[in-house]
Amino acid sequence: MRLENNYYEITGTRCDTTSGTFHIALLKDCDVYRGHFPGNPVCPGVCNIQTIKECAEKLVDKTLTISTIKLCRLTAVATPTVCPELDVTVNIAPTTAGYAVTASIADDKHTYIDFKGEMMSV
Numbered sequence: 001m002r003l004e005n006n007y008y009e010i011t012g013t014r015c016d017t018t019s020g021t022f023h024i025a026l027l028k029d030c031d032v033y034r035g036h037f038p039g040n041p042v043c044p045g046v047c048n049i050q051t052i053k054e055c056a057e058k059l060v061d062k063t064l065t066i067s068t069i070k071l072c073r074l075t076a077v078a079t080p081t082v083c084p085e086l087d088v089t090v091n092i093a094p095t096t097a098g099y100a101v102t103a104s105i106a107d108d109k110h111t112y113i114d115f116k117g118e119m120m121s122v
Contacts, residue, residue, distance in 0.1 A: 003047060003051055003054060004054055006027070006030060007026070007027060007032055007047055007051070008025060008027060008051060009025050009027060010023070010024055011024065011025050011085070013058075015058070015059060017059075018091065018092055018093060019059070019089070019090065019092070020055065020058070020089070020090050021087050021088070021089045021090075022055045022087070022088040022089075022090070023085065023086075023087055024051070024085065024086050024087075025084060025085050026043065026078075026080035026083075026085070026086065027080070028041065028084065030080075032044065032047060033080055040079075041079055041081065042077050042078070043079065043080070043112070045072070045074050045113070048074070048078070048105055048112065048113045049113075049115065051088055051105065052088060052090060052101070052105065052113075053066060053119065055088045055090045055103070056092055056101050056119055059090060060092060060121075062121045062122075063121065063122040064098070064099070064119040064120065064121060065120060065121075065122050066117055066118075067097065067098060067117075067118045067119060067120045068117050068118040069115070069117040070116045071114060071115065071116040071117070072113070072114075072115055072117075073113065073114040073115075074112070075111050075112060075113065075114065076110040076111065076112045078105065078110075078112040083107050083109075083112075085107065086105050086106065086112070087106055088103065088104075088105050089103060090102075090103040091103065097118065097120055098118055098119055098120030098121060099120070100116075100118055101115070101116070101117055101118065101119050102115065102116050103115040103116075
């Protein structure tokens with residue numbers, strides 16, 4: 001399932017060919033939050049990873065799949081009520097097998113996830 005425009009929407013971007021920052025707004029009425037957790041919604045880690053992947057796809061203008069996760073550190077809990085707007089920062093470098101990706105999701109106060117891995121074109 002594509003999360004853009006369902007779970008979050010991109011409200012601004014600053015990108016070049018190898019890096020980008022995507023300002024996103026979490027959509028608090030999304031079905032994900034009704035199930036995770038009703039009355040106290042939190043952003044699931046898997047949705048954070050998918051958001052990073054979708055932003056990486058925008059940088060390379062290709063559909064990607066995650067081939068390796070070397071680091072995935074969830075450092076704080078993001079919620080659509082406490083931190084409704086976040087920055088997804090993605091750095092990408094071509095490799096022989098695809099792309100090396102480092103990324104984070106953060107706001108002015110916290111980093112919510114740090115990610116390092118490899119993605120390849122589908």
